[in-house]
Structure formats: structure tokens, C-alpha cells
Amino acid sequence: MSPSPLGVPSDAVDVTMPRRDLVLGLAVALATVVSRIPLRAHLLPTWDAVQFALALERYDVVAHRPHPPGYILYVAAARIVDAFVGDATASLVWLSVAASGAAVFFVYRLAWMMYGRLAAAVAAIGLATSPLFWFYGEVGLPYAVEAALTAMVAMLAWPARCGRARAVVVSAVGLGLAGGVRQSLLPLFFPLWATTGWAGMRRLAPLIAGGALMALTTAVWLVPMLHVAGGLRAYLRASAELYDSTVRATTVMAPAGAWLGNARALAEAAVLGLGLLVPVVVWAAARAVRSGFRSREWFLLAWSLPALVVYLWLHFGQYGYLLAVLPALYILIAPVLAGALAAPRIGRRGRVVAGLVLGGIALAHVAFVTGAGPARVPEVAAGAPWLERQLADLTARYRYRLWPHTVRGLREGEAVIAAYTEAIRRHFAPADTVIVVELGNSRSYPWFRHATYYLREFRTCHLRLSPWTPGYLDSARLTSMAAWPDDRIVLEPGVRHLVWMVDFWNPTIPRPPGLRELPLAHGRWLYVLDLDGRPAEHAGYHFVRASRS
Structure with missing residues (x-):
């Protein structure tokens, strides 16, 4: 099996990683976990985080412990950790820390199968140093776990694109389990599973078998969840209440233009998630459209597009939602960046410069998430010049929306919670x-x-x-x-x-x-x-x- 210049197997079928790649992928994952430990959260930063902590005491979807759709396997995993840790906040945070490492390893393995070693290293290191991904690996929320699960399902499904029937079945079980952690993953990532299986097999039998196993896996957690919730009617009523109180106002069915808030939040999350690499994502996507989609690009599109459509037109509740597709975006740009590092035409000096630039970007992302400070928001009169008002608005967005998703912003949030509770x-x-x-x-x-x-x-x-x-x-x-x-x-x-x-x-x-x-x-x-x-x-x-x- 002869590799390409970037180390991609020519037949793109063998999914057995050499020991060298396995060690490298695990090393990046371990470094990710170790980097999160000293900076992890000690209080619950958001409304939802508190509800997950309450669920460890008593699981009740109707009372939003946690909120619908239920997250039953996420709560179950946190309870297992809590049996050893004895603290709800710490249990949820340790899940996020561990999931961060798992997500990075799954991304490395998937990118290796798709593009080879160099692209895999670029994708894994890029995700590990993403400010948004870093932040959610420090707090007691399920989004780092979601990143790990989506990357795992994609990693299990990709060999099906190469004709492996076993991958259709295994990835179906993986998706069924992922749905027990976050129920929205089932409808959002079913298109990825189904289109990948069909494109690789062109036969219904593996898809039917996989679908049956997915349904069985789903029933294993869905039936107990509905029972604990008080039955299907009580569960649907609680879900409808959440939709009416929280989701409806952000959908395209809301007053004209309300969904634009989703677009703004999605853009802000992309800035935090990709940082200085946002232009590279735009360029890579444009190049794929211009040159025509191949199997890899169709796979990444099936991963990303359903979720992005839902986030834009229906609901984008937190920046962490983007973590479901952020691994796909880093895999999309990985061959572009790896190509710059390995391009013969730019010579050795050019490759060194490219490596220094990419290393500098990764360090800049780490420096931002661990050390960025707040900005003073100026008071601007309503009649001030347009440019002055826009600069003030951008400063306010950074101070009150972006900066809280840094380590120093997290520490301030924890200090504010402590100040309120101590003073009262x-x-x-x-x-x-x-x-x-x-x-x-x-x-x-x-x-x-x-x-x-x-x-x-x-x-x-x-x-x-x-x-x-x-x-x-x-x-x-x-x-x-x-x-x-x-x-x-x-x-x-x-x-x-x-x-x-x-x-x-x-x-x-x-x-x-x-x-x-x-x-x-x-x-x-x-x-x-x-x-x-x-x-x-x-x-x-x-x-x-x-x-x-």
C-alpha cells in the first residue's frame, strides 16, 4: 500500500493505524487532558449546568433536572463519576475533561483515515487548541462530550464509505448511544450515517440491519427515560413547555428577523471555535465547491450541514452547540494546512515558515483562551458617529459575549456567583x-x-x-x-x-x-x-x- 505525499493510503481502505500514529494520536489526546486539569471550573457557570447538577441528586425531566430532551446517559455517566468524586460539579467537569481528550483522539484517527498522518496531526492539534473547544472542556456542560460522540460516530461510519458492512452496524450502535447522551444527535447525524452507508454499500440489507440495531440501542435508554419522566404524555408536555418558553422565539416562525440572532451567535461561536483559521475554512469550502465535491467533502458536508441548518433556522442556544460540527471543520482544513507544510514547491525554508505560522496560530489561540483580559466598554451617545457606535458595539460583544468563554472570564463568573451567595x-x-x-x-x-x-x-x-x-x-x-x-x-x-x-x-x-x-x-x-x-x-x-x- 503506497502512501501519497501527505501519507494518505492510496486505496483509502485500510483502517488499522500503525503504532506510530496510535502513539501520536494518544499523545495529543493526553496533552489535551493534562492542559485542562489545572484550569477547570469549580462552580457551575450556566443555568443548564446547574440543572445537570440537580439531575445527579434527583432525575426529573418535568422539573428540568435536567431539562428536556433528558440527556439520560450523560446523567448516568456523571453519576458513575460522582460515586467516586462525591461532588456534582467536579463530576460534570471531569467528564468534560476526559471527553476533550477522547474527541481529539477520534479526530486524529478519522483524519488519518481520510487524509493521512500530517493532516491528522494538524486537525487534532487545531481542535485541541481551539478556544471554544478548550473552554467547554473546563466546565460542567455536555458539549465536549458531544464533540467526542460526533467525532466517534463519524470515525466509525467512514469505513462504511469504503464498503465495509461492519462499519454500518457498529456506527449505528454508536449513534444510538450518542442519542442517549444528547437526543438531538439522533436526527442531526442520521443523515451522515445513512448517506455514508448507502454510498459505500449500495445495498439496503446492511442499512436495515444497522437501523434495527440503532432502534434497539435507542429503546434501551428511551424506555427508561420516558418511564422516569412519568410517561410519554408528561415527557411531551415538558418538551412543549420548553419549546414555547425558550425555542419558539428563536425560530423562523418567530417575528420577522428573530432568527438573525441565531446567525449572529453562530458567527461569534465560529470566531471562538476557529479563531485565526476562519479564513482558511472559508477558502477550503470555496475550493471544494469550485473543484467539485469528492467522497471526503460529501462526508464532511453530511456531518455539518443538518446541524448548521437547525442552528441557523431553529435554535442556537449556546456557543457550545457548535462543538457538534467543529471537529468536521478542523478536518476540512487539515489537508489544506498539511499541504502547505509539505509542499515541495516552496522549498525547505518555506515549509519551516509555514510550520512557524501554524505553530504561532495555535499558541495565539492558547494564549487567548488562557490569558485574554476584559475590555472596557465605552459609553457612546446615541448621536455619536456611526463608526464610533459600531466599535463600541464590537467591544461590548467581546466583553460580554466572547470574553466570558475564556479562563479569566470563567474565573470572573465564578467570583460573581460567590460574591452574590456570600453577600446574601x-x-x-x-x-x-x-x-x-x-x-x-x-x-x-x-x-x-x-x-x-x-x-x-x-x-x-x-x-x-x-x-x-x-x-x-x-x-x-x-x-x-x-x-x-x-x-x-x-x-x-x-x-x-x-x-x-x-x-x-x-x-x-x-x-x-x-x-x-x-x-x-x-x-x-x-x-x-x-x-x-x-x-x-x-x-x-x-x-x-x-x-x-
């Missing part, structure tokens, strides 16, 4: 205080889940502000995440303080008379209203006293 416990008592958080405040994160997790001895009310449908969640009666459609919030007779746990007061809503501020670290505040037996009104919600019996 120091100044207030659960018996006479109700915490208020907001959804729809453009200047604050909705801290409801963090309050119910880190301050669970306090009652917390989560108010939905415009443009969200009015209603509120109340930790004192939280049987599901469906908002109570009421504007009256009844307070116990002993409640003396309302404490707003918001980053900054909503500038569109008047402050109640007597509201006072308690400054916290990192420029945050607690806003306190001392009731003195009086009712209170805020944003159309009325806090009233319970009648004494």
Missing part, C-alpha cells in the same frame, strides 16, 4: 427575605437556577419581563418549569426584604421607592427593598402579604 447569606436571613431574579433584563443574566442551587434555603422568584410572556417561577412550589400565569406573588407574613439578584438594574423599569443598593465585587450590585409591612409592585408584578390565619 451575610446580610439576610432566609426567614425574612425573598430573592428576585429576572428573565428579560438586558443587563443581567437570569440567575434563578444558581439561586435555587447555591442559596436553596432562600425562596426565589423568577420574573418574566417583556418581551417574554408574563409569569413567574417560584422555588417554593417548583414542580415543573412552567411559569405561573399570575401577577400576584404572595409573601409570608415574616418577609421583610426583597433582594434583586441581578447584575444591573433594568434601565427600562422604574425603581421602587426606597430601593437601596449594596455594592459587590466585579462591579455587581444587590438591590434591596425593605418592605416594612408594605406591599410592593415591580414590572407589573404585585408582592402582597398572605393573610394571617
Whole structure:
């Protein structure tokens, strides 16, 4: 079997890696894991992360422990880790750390099968040093696990493109298991499995056998998940509530232009995921279109396109969603970059320069994710010149959207959570205080889940502000995440303080008379209203006293 100049086997059928490649792939994966360990998170950074931690205590999809569609195998894996670690946050984080290494190895192996050793090394190192991939390998969220699973399914499926019937069956089982970790992977990556199997086999029998095994594998986790959720009807009701409260507003069926928020978030995630290599992805995709797709490009397109269409037109909830297709993008550009490193026409000096440039890009990505600092956002008047306003907007996007996905941004987020919890416990008592958080405040994160997790001895009310449908969640009666459609919030007779746990007061809503501020670290505040037996009104919600019996 004679290799090409880039080390690609000429028949592209043999999938047995030489020991040298196996060692190299494992070494890059191990380096990835080791690099994550000292910088890993110690608190839960997002609403969803808290819900996964709650699921380790009690699994209840209706109560969003975790939220639909259920993630049952992800929670099961975290519980196994938790049996040894004894800490929910640490268990989820260690899963992400381990999954980061697994994803890098799977990418190396798949890129080796498709393009050879040099391209495999480029793809694996590129993914390992991606700022977005690095960040999600440090926190207790399932996106690094998702990257590992999608790369694994693709790695198992690719030999089917070369006519191997066993690969059709094995990858079907892999996809069925991946769906138990994140249910959306099943519909998003079924086209990759089906088109790859058909293109390689041109026979229905392997696909039927693989489909049957996929259905059986799916049933192994789906039936217990529906049972624990209280049956199919309860599961579908909880899923519909999540769609109505979170997803509907981001789809093409929402008011005109709402989906453009998905496009902006997807572009921002691409900047974090690919960094200085964004132009290379654009160039590689354009070259593939111009020269015509071959089997490898069709495979990567079937991997990426369904997910990207869903993210653009339906919902792109977090930057981490991109990790499902980020490995494919690094494999797409790997032969381009490997070709630059091995091109005979540029001579030895040119190849050295190309290597230094690529090494510099990888180091720049690492330096950004581990050391980038915040930026000061200037205050710009509405009548300021257009360019000045655009620069201020870009600075704000970096400061409040991109920078939080760095290690220093993660540390600030953890410090803010600690500052809130310490200040509330120091100044207030659960018996006479109700915490208020907001959804729809453009200047604050909705801290409801963090309050119910880190301050669970306090009652917390989560108010939905415009443009969200009015209603509120109340930790004192939280049987599901469906908002109570009421504007009256009844307070116990002993409640003396309302404490707003918001980053900054909503500038569109008047402050109640007597509201006072308690400054916290990192420029945050607690806003306190001392009731003195009086009712209170805020944003159309009325806090009233319970009648004494």
C-alpha cells in the first residue's frame, strides 16, 4: 500500500493505524487532558449546568433536572463519576475533561483515515487548541462530550464509505448511544450515517440491519427515560413547555428577523471555535465547491450541514452547540494546512515558515483562551458617529459575549456567583427575605437556577419581563418549569426584604421607592427593598402579604 505525499493510503481502505500514529494520536489526546486539569471550573457557570447538577441528586425531566430532551446517559455517566468524586460539579467537569481528550483522539484517527498522518496531526492539534473547544472542556456542560460522540460516530461510519458492512452496524450502535447522551444527535447525524452507508454499500440489507440495531440501542435508554419522566404524555408536555418558553422565539416562525440572532451567535461561536483559521475554512469550502465535491467533502458536508441548518433556522442556544460540527471543520482544513507544510514547491525554508505560522496560530489561540483580559466598554451617545457606535458595539460583544468563554472570564463568573451567595447569606436571613431574579433584563443574566442551587434555603422568584410572556417561577412550589400565569406573588407574613439578584438594574423599569443598593465585587450590585409591612409592585408584578390565619 503506497502512501501519497501527505501519507494518505492510496486505496483509502485500510483502517488499522500503525503504532506510530496510535502513539501520536494518544499523545495529543493526553496533552489535551493534562492542559485542562489545572484550569477547570469549580462552580457551575450556566443555568443548564446547574440543572445537570440537580439531575445527579434527583432525575426529573418535568422539573428540568435536567431539562428536556433528558440527556439520560450523560446523567448516568456523571453519576458513575460522582460515586467516586462525591461532588456534582467536579463530576460534570471531569467528564468534560476526559471527553476533550477522547474527541481529539477520534479526530486524529478519522483524519488519518481520510487524509493521512500530517493532516491528522494538524486537525487534532487545531481542535485541541481551539478556544471554544478548550473552554467547554473546563466546565460542567455536555458539549465536549458531544464533540467526542460526533467525532466517534463519524470515525466509525467512514469505513462504511469504503464498503465495509461492519462499519454500518457498529456506527449505528454508536449513534444510538450518542442519542442517549444528547437526543438531538439522533436526527442531526442520521443523515451522515445513512448517506455514508448507502454510498459505500449500495445495498439496503446492511442499512436495515444497522437501523434495527440503532432502534434497539435507542429503546434501551428511551424506555427508561420516558418511564422516569412519568410517561410519554408528561415527557411531551415538558418538551412543549420548553419549546414555547425558550425555542419558539428563536425560530423562523418567530417575528420577522428573530432568527438573525441565531446567525449572529453562530458567527461569534465560529470566531471562538476557529479563531485565526476562519479564513482558511472559508477558502477550503470555496475550493471544494469550485473543484467539485469528492467522497471526503460529501462526508464532511453530511456531518455539518443538518446541524448548521437547525442552528441557523431553529435554535442556537449556546456557543457550545457548535462543538457538534467543529471537529468536521478542523478536518476540512487539515489537508489544506498539511499541504502547505509539505509542499515541495516552496522549498525547505518555506515549509519551516509555514510550520512557524501554524505553530504561532495555535499558541495565539492558547494564549487567548488562557490569558485574554476584559475590555472596557465605552459609553457612546446615541448621536455619536456611526463608526464610533459600531466599535463600541464590537467591544461590548467581546466583553460580554466572547470574553466570558475564556479562563479569566470563567474565573470572573465564578467570583460573581460567590460574591452574590456570600453577600446574601451575610446580610439576610432566609426567614425574612425573598430573592428576585429576572428573565428579560438586558443587563443581567437570569440567575434563578444558581439561586435555587447555591442559596436553596432562600425562596426565589423568577420574573418574566417583556418581551417574554408574563409569569413567574417560584422555588417554593417548583414542580415543573412552567411559569405561573399570575401577577400576584404572595409573601409570608415574616418577609421583610426583597433582594434583586441581578447584575444591573433594568434601565427600562422604574425603581421602587426606597430601593437601596449594596455594592459587590466585579462591579455587581444587590438591590434591596425593605418592605416594612408594605406591599410592593415591580414590572407589573404585585408582592402582597398572605393573610394571617
